Amino acid sequence: MIILITGGAGFIGSTLADKLLINNNRIIVIDNFDDNYDIKLKEKNISHNLANPNYKLYRGDICDKKFINEVFKKETPDVVVHLASCVSVRNSFKCPEKYLKTNILGTLNILEGMKNNNMQKIVFASSSSVYGNCRAENFRENLKLYKPISIYAMTKLSCEQLLYTYCTNYNINTVCLRLFTVFGPRQRPDLAIRKFTQNILNNKPVEIYGDGTSCRNYTYIDDVISVICSAISYDKTPFEIINIGGDRSVTLNDVVKTISKVLNKEPKIKKLPKQIGDVERTVCDNSKAEKLLNYSPQTDFETGIKNFIKWLK
Numbered sequence: 001m002i003i004l005i006t007g008g009a010g011f012i013g014s015t016l017a018d019k020l021l022i023n024n025n026r027i028i029v030i031d032n033f034d035d036n037y038d039i040k041l042k043e044k045n046i047s048h049n050l051a052n053p054n055y056k057l058y059r060g061d062i063c064d065k066k067f068i069n070e071v072f073k074k075e076t077p078d079v080v081v082h083l084a085s086c087v088s089v090r091n092s093f094k095c096p097e098k099y100l101k102t103n104i105l106g107t108l109n110i111l112e113g114m115k116n117n118n119m120q121k122i123v124f125a126s127s128s129s130v131y132g133n134c135r136a137e138n139f140r141e142n143l144k145l146y147k148p149i150s151i152y153a154m155t156k157l158s159c160e161q162l163l164y165t166y167c168t169n170y171n172i173n174t175v176c177l178r179l180f181t182v183f184g185p186r187q188r189p190d191l192a193i194r195k196f197t198q199n200i201l202n203n204k205p206v207e208i209y210g211d212g213t214s215c216r217n218y219t220y221i222d223d224v225i226s227v228i229c230s231a232i233s234y235d236k237t238p239f240e241i242i243n244i245g246g247d248r249s250v251t252l253n254d255v256v257k258t259i260s261k262v263l264n265k266e267p268k269i270k271k272l273p274k275q276i277g278d279v280e281r282t283v284c285d286n287s288k289a290e291k292l293l294n295y296s297p298q299t300d301f302e303t304g305i306k307n308f309i310k311w312l313k
């Protein structure tokens, strides 16, 4: 298959490219090496693939409509996996315009490129943040009320709706995966698990926002990659939104405890006020993913942390 990955130099995209290349697919990557975090990390994520004849990298911006059209005229992917995005909840309040432009107009450019070149399948990385401070015991895809509390979450929810419009009118088959916090090797440096681990290793205080009882359903990268591969092949229905989460939710306090247990080192804790846009909890119901994509998380939280720390060291 020919698979085009936007954001393919990032954490999830580069890991996905590696996996798909092993299985003899041809991979086309679009990435602008955005400086939201150290671009050397992104260069490192992809450097081993640059000489592979099955791998092609386009350095460019999904907001550049002309560039996107040119790529889509030259290449004929069977599937687009659209991961390019501004990604941080907190930063989305610092530069809301950039988030709306990249995430919504960028996605529109991808969809227009696909429509104009008769491409018919997209897998999109949405986010658990669309549930906002949802009170339901478990977050299910069919909940009626979505109240995103960050600019980032709002853009992801808007994209899901934009994708639905294009699917309905232009037959672009769509799977939106609502990813619940992803962790593991290559994890972004701005995410809690990586920051906590580095600070404990360097004897620096671990900064906890709020009282540490907020919780997240953490999803291990290998589980995410294998379910994206299933979504690439999924062809039963034209449009689906599917949660992808780990085996359970973990409080921030327990994240720190698990990391320090694996490192065998006591953390210094610094408590800070709760941050704007952070939701209280994410609790994933994976039953739809299980039913449609044969998904069940294979890596429990502690094993994932052990793998991550081994990689980081």
Ligand SMILES: NC(=O)c1ccc[n+]([C@@H]2O[C@H](COP(=O)([O-])OP(=O)(O)OC[C@H]3O[C@@H](n4cnc5c(N)ncnc54)[C@H](O)[C@@H]3O)[C@@H](O)[C@H]2O)c1
Pocket (backbone or CB within 6 Å): 006, 007, 008, 009, 010, 011, 012, 013, 030, 031, 032, 033, 034, 035, 036, 042, 060, 061, 062, 063, 082, 083, 084, 085, 086, 087, 102, 106, 125, 126, 127, 128, 178, 179, 180, 181, 182, 183, 188
């Ligand atoms: N990591 C998570 O916990 C998580 C959770 C939910 C959803 N997601 C979504 O998964 C996707 C991948 O996330 P990630 O953690 O790998 O992030 P990442 O920042 O490592 O990867 C995103 C990539 O997109 C690229 N990019 C950003 N703006 C671009 C633009 N205008 N044009 C071209 N490329 C651009 C970046 O350079 C980066 O390489 C994102 O859409 C993110 O919103 C991630």
